[in-house]
Amino acid sequence: MEQGQIGVITRTLLQEQDAALLRAMGLRPNTKIRVCQTGGPWIIEMRRSGGACSRIGLADAIAAHIHVGPF
Amino acid sequence: MTTEVGQSEARPRTADSARVALLGNPNTGKSTLFNRLCGARQKTSNFPGTTQEARVGLVRADDHGAIELIDLPGVYSIELDMTEAALCRGMISGEIAPRGERLAPPDVICVMIDATDLGRGLVLVGEALRRRLPTVVAINMVDLARRRGVHADEGRLADILGCAVVVCSARTGEGVDRLLSEMARASIPNRTPPGDASGLERWADEVFAEVALGDDRDEARTITDRLDKAFTHPVAGVGAFAFVMALMFYVIFKLATYPMDLVDGLFASLADGVRRVLPEGILADLLAGGVVGGVGATVIFVPQICLLFFMISLLEDTGYLARAAFVMDRVLRPFGLSGHSFVPLLSSHACALPGIMSARAVPDRKDRLATILVAPFMTCSARIPVYVLLTTILFRGRPAMGAIAFVGCYALGIIAALGSAALARRTLLQGKSRPMALELPSYKVPSLSTALLTTLDRGLVFLKKAGSTILAISIVLWWLSTYPIVEPPPVATDLRARAAALVATAGDDSTDPLYESEMLLAEAGLLEAIHATRMSFAGRLGRGIEPVFRPLGFDWQLSVGVLSSFAAREVFVSTMAVMLTGEEDTETEGILDRLARATREDGVTPVFTVAVSWALLVYYVLAMQCLPTLAVTAKESGSVKWAVLQLVWMCTVAYLAAMIVYQSLLLFGVR
Numbered sequence: 001m002e003q004g005q006i007g008v009i010t011r012t013l014l015q016e017q018d019a020a021l022l023r024a025m026g027l028r029p030n031t032k033i034r035v036c037q038t039g040g041p042w043i044i045e046m047r048r049s050g051g052a053c054s055r056i057g058l059a060d061a062i063a064a065h066i067h068v069g070p071f
Numbered sequence: 072m073t074t075e076v077g078q079s080e081a082r083p084r085t086a087d088s089a090r091v092a093l094l095g096n097p098n099t100g101k102s103t104l105f106n107r108l109c110g111a112r113q114k115t116s117n118f119p120g121t122t123q124e125a126r127v128g129l130v131r132a133d134d135h136g137a138i139e140l141i142d143l144p145g146v147y148s149i150e151l152d153m154t155e156a157a158l159c160r161g162m163i164s165g166e167i168a169p170r171g172e173r174l175a176p177p178d179v180i181c182v183m184i185d186a187t188d189l190g191r192g193l194v195l196v197g198e199a200l201r202r203r204l205p206t207v208v209a210i211n212m213v214d215l216a217r218r219r220g221v222h223a224d225e226g227r228l229a230d231i232l233g234c235a236v237v238v239c240s241a242r243t244g245e246g247v248d249r250l251l252s253e254m255a256r257a258s259i260p261n262r263t264p265p266g267d268a269s270g271l272e273r274w275a276d277e278v279f280a281e282v283a284l285g286d287d288r289d290e291a292r293t294i295t296d297r298l299d300k301a302f303t304h305p306v307a308g309v310g311a312f313a314f315v316m317a318l319m320f321y322v323i324f325k326l327a328t329y330p331m332d333l334v335d336g337l338f339a340s341l342a343d344g345v346r347r348v349l350p351e352g353i354l355a356d357l358l359a360g361g362v363v364g365g366v367g368a369t370v371i372f373v374p375q376i377c378l379l380f381f382m383i384s385l386l387e388d389t390g391y392l393a394r395a396a397f398v399m400d401r402v403l404r405p406f407g408l409s410g411h412s413f414v415p416l417l418s419s420h421a422c423a424l425p426g427i428m429s430a431r432a433v434p435d436r437k438d439r440l441a442t443i444l445v446a447p448f449m450t451c452s453a454r455i456p457v458y459v460l461l462t463t464i465l466f467r468g469r470p471a472m473g474a475i476a477f478v479g480c481y482a483l484g485i486i487a488a489l490g491s492a493a494l495a496r497r498t499l500l501q502g503k504s505r506p507m508a509l510e511l512p513s514y515k516v517p518s519l520s521t522a523l524l525t526t527l528d529r530g531l532v533f534l535k536k537a538g539s540t541i542l543a544i545s546i547v548l549w550w551l552s553t554y555p556i557v558e559p560p561p562v563a564t565d566l567r568a569r570a571a572a573l574v575a576t577a578g579d580d581s582t583d584p585l586y587e588s589e590m591l592l593a594e595a596g597l598l599e600a601i602h603a604t605r606m607s608f609a610g611r612l613g614r615g616i617e618p619v620f621r622p623l624g625f626d627w628q629l630s631v632g633v634l635s636s637f638a639a640r641e642v643f644v645s646t647m648a649v650m651l652t653g654e655e656d657t658e659t660e661g662i663l664d665r666l667a668r669a670t671r672e673d674g675v676t677p678v679f680t681v682a683v684s685w686a687l688l689v690y691y692v693l694a695m696q697c698l699p700t701l702a703v704t705a706k707e708s709g710s711v712k713w714a715v716l717q718l719v720w721m722c723t724v725a726y727l728a729a730m731i732v733y734q735s736l737l738l739f740g741v742r
Contacts, residue, residue: 017152022508024147026191028272036296041397043299043511045292046191047652049283052221054188055295057303059506 001035001067006047007068008032014065022066025056032071090175091164091254095183096192097145098512100211102126104183105142106524108251125162125169126528130251136534138254141169141177149198150268153434163202179205179257181250186238187214187513189223189283193275195262196232205257207235209250214240215513220725222284231278242518274429298514302394305401312398315391316417323378323421330374338367344566352436361549366542373530375452379421381526383414388517389696393509400507406489407496409435409466409504412442416488419449420481423700426531427707437500441492443708444717447700448488450481453640454691460644461688464679476688483692487724499716552609552635552646566595609635623690623726624683624733626671633690640696647678680742686733694725 001007009031012019022028026046036055037043042063047053058066086199095101109128126142143162144155161167164178182199184192189210196208200525210225229236235253239246264274301307342359349355386392392414400410400451411433419426426446433439448456458480466473496504558568577584604610613631620630628647636643648667669678679687695701705714 018505018508020145020151021153023268023272024151024194025508025510026188029404030276030602037300037303040305040401041303042506045304046188048188048190048279052188052190052216052279052283054185054191054298055511057393057507057509059397061506061509062508 001038001068003035003038006032006071008035008071010067010069012066014062018062022056022062026054027056027066064067078167088139089178089255089257090139090141091179091181092177093140093142093181093183094149094159094163094195095145095211096147096185096195099145099183099185099192100241101142101145101183102525103518103521104209104211104239104247104250105140106521107241107244107461108138109245110524111297125158127169127172136255138251146195148195154361163199163204176202176204179207179254181207181209181254183209183211184211186213186223187219187221189221190275190279193278194271197271197275200232200260200262200264201266203259203263206232206260206401207250207253207257208232208234208236210236210238211241212236213245214243215515224282224284228282229280231262232260232279234258234260293513299394299511302391303397306593308394308398309402312395315386315395319382320384320420323375323382327375327378331371334367334371334374338363338370340368355547355691356553357546358529361546362542364549370534373534375421376425377526377530379418380425380529381522383418384522384525385517385519388515388521390512390514397507403492404504406493407500408441408489408492409433409438410507410509411435412438415442415446416449419446419451422451422453423447423449423697424703427700427703428532430707435505437496437502438504440708440713441495441500441705444495444713444720445488445492447695447697447704447717447721448484448491448693450484450692451640451697453697454480456641456644457691458635458688460647460666461684461691465681465684465688467667472478480688480692483689489695491720491724531705550608551612551621552604552607554608555606557603557606559599563595563598563602566591566598570595579680604631622734623686623729624680625687626678628671628678629683629687633696637696637698639698640691643691682733682736682741685736688728689732690725690729692725693721695721 009027009029011029012022012027014022027033027044032047034045034047035042036045041057041059041062042064043055043057045053045055093101093105105126105128109126125144128140128142130138130140141162143159146153146156146159149159149163158167161198161634162169163176163180165174168174180199180202182192182196184196199206205476206336208228210223210228216222225236225238235257237246237250238254239250241247265271302311342363345359345363346355349358381391386395396410398410399413403409403412412430414432415426415430418424418429423446425441426449430439430442430446433442459475462480464471466476496502533691570588572582573588573591577588605614609631610627613634614627617625617627617630620633625633632643632646635646667677667679669677671678701714701718704717705711707715
């Protein structure tokens with residue numbers, strides 16, 4: 001994805017512990033995201049209705065295993 | 072929406088007090104609320120058998136009775152396979168409790184969620200509701216949410232959850248009184264969300280969809296984007312990090328000087344007072360030299376420790392540290408460490424004890440162990456007096472060279488730490504460091520009161536944990552270097568006799584014999600001090616181990632210095648001052664001159680030759696000479712074997728490096 005693009009998480013292919021942590025942090029399938037920065041680290045803004053959002057930083061090794069589809 | 076509905080139940084609790092567990096995601100302002108409510112009426116307790124801490128505080132409100140608040144570690148879910156989550160689970164079910172607290176479920180759970188991202192916190196709310204305990208939901212940071220135009224219908228949320236929902240701002244105090252009232256009268260919620268993870272997530276999404284107000288907006292937060300881009304940039308991010316760290320350490324070292332001088336002066340006066348009040352003897356020596364000296368040696372570092380925690384707390388509150396962790400992740404990853412390790416390593420530059428303690432935040436066990444093992448290589452403030460002494464001796468009249476050598480010492484410590492971490496991760500702690508996934512909290516103005524209370528809390532923990540150990544060690548060292556009491560050497564007795572004779576024969580108006588008498592007495596005192604040190608248990612040990620240090624160029628006096636500073640590095644300077652000059656004060660130029668000119672027993676060879684000084688400097692950069700650090704390593708790693716490994720590894724590296732330096736310099740004709 002390019003910087004500034006908006007998409008929806010479709011699936012994650014991560015180790016169980018990492019996947020569970022990300023889900024608990026709110027990064028789970030059907031979550032709408034905006035890519036604020038690509039690589040070194042990836043910065044993802046998770047967006048919910050009503051303007052609610054939060055940001056997480058992801059190492060490249062984690063971001064590579066997160067699949068995103070068009071919004 | 073899958074929700075079981077039941078009757079809301081009131082739950083009996085002790086007459087006028089409620090025990091409330093504060094649960095929440097990290098960065099939701101839990102600690103800010105805790106500090107606002109409890110102020111200084113709080114203590115930090117460990118959970119038995121773990122290194123995790125919970126803060127316990129008391130709130131006395133006129134119309135709410137007493138509320139005991141327990142600030143649990145921040146978690147994203149209490150069902151995760153992580154230490155913090157397990158502790159929250161155990162605490163809520165009443166299976167574990169912070170040390171000194173009763174083993175029972177809390178009377179009330181207060182779940183704190185972030186008003187700027189309500190949806191995420193609802194999963195944790197659901198997990199808490201399933202515990203069937205009286206529950207209150209606090210939606211914090213409402214001031215920030217309003218500024219961003221984020222709103223939620225809290226009345227509708229309370230209906231759906233079946234428990235009280237309070238909108239508040241721990242920072243401004245808005246809604247905090249109402250939150251206290253709700254805590255005091257909380258009842259068991261009449262709704263129970265689904266138990267399975269995906270069902271709970273669906274439930275949270277549905278609840279959020281019902282309560283979220285306002286329009287969806289897709290505009291970018293450009294200022295946050297720009298700041299994030301700058302602070303995590305491979306070049307600009309490193310530059311910003313270097314600037315922030317340089318500023319932080321400048322402030323710490325600059326400001327700490329004043330309280331440190333004050334503490335130093337206070338303890339010196341206290342020791343003088345003890346000697347004036349008590350008659351000369353063992354008790355006066357023990358109290359003035361062992362107890363006051365030992366406590367003073369610990370307390371003198373408290374200003375630096377407190378300033379470090381204050382600055383780190385401020386930085387953390389701004390939201391910058393999470394970004395800096397990613398910058399450092401790039402630097403540390405080739406050495407088998409992750410960005411999580413950078414705060415512990417940074418803190419170790421003030422003192423390894425808080426540095427190692429802060430390694431609890433490193434989520435991966437192998438990363439955490441590697442961080443703990445190498446943290447003491449960082450130049451702590453206790454090494455600085457030794458660096459000052461040796462660089463001054465090596466570069467007298469060349470301050471620029473001295474400064475370069477000083478920076479070199481810091482660099483050598485960092486290189487040794489990274490090299491050791493890389494080796495540990497390729498041998499004992501094999502495996503790749505876990506890639507980082509970290510929440511990036513919103514940028515905000517830091518809270519001064521939170522930073523002050525955190526500093527007070529950490530300062531007291533440091534004094535309690537380190538002070539007791541250092542005090543005990545100081546007393547033992549005092550005993551070893553003071554006993555046995557020996558007769559003065561005949562030369563000194565002769566000098567004293569000559570001085571007495573001079574005074575007896577001097578006329579009323581003659582000053583020369585009196586001056587000469589004082590000089591003789593001073594020389595006698597010096598000889599007695601050297602003799603006493605030489606014959607003390609520490610002195611005998613020094614002579615015993617001298618052959619071990621001979622390849623490094625150390626004579627028996629330096630061996631005593633190294634041995635006496637095993638418990639605390641800074642002791643080396645005062646030991647050498649006592650042994651070589653007979654005075655403990657090393658601040659004056661004269662004493663440094665005398666140390667630089669001091670000779671070995673042959674009266675010709677300097678104690679501090681160029682080669683020996685370099686070898687000593689390298690030895691002190693790398694050696695593990697801090698017993699409290701070893702004690703904390705054993706505690707934090709959960710095993711004495713890691714502390715033993717740390718001791719053996721650091722001392723071996725220090726010994727070999729110092730020997731290579733000394734022998735190489737001799738080879739090149741430098742003596």
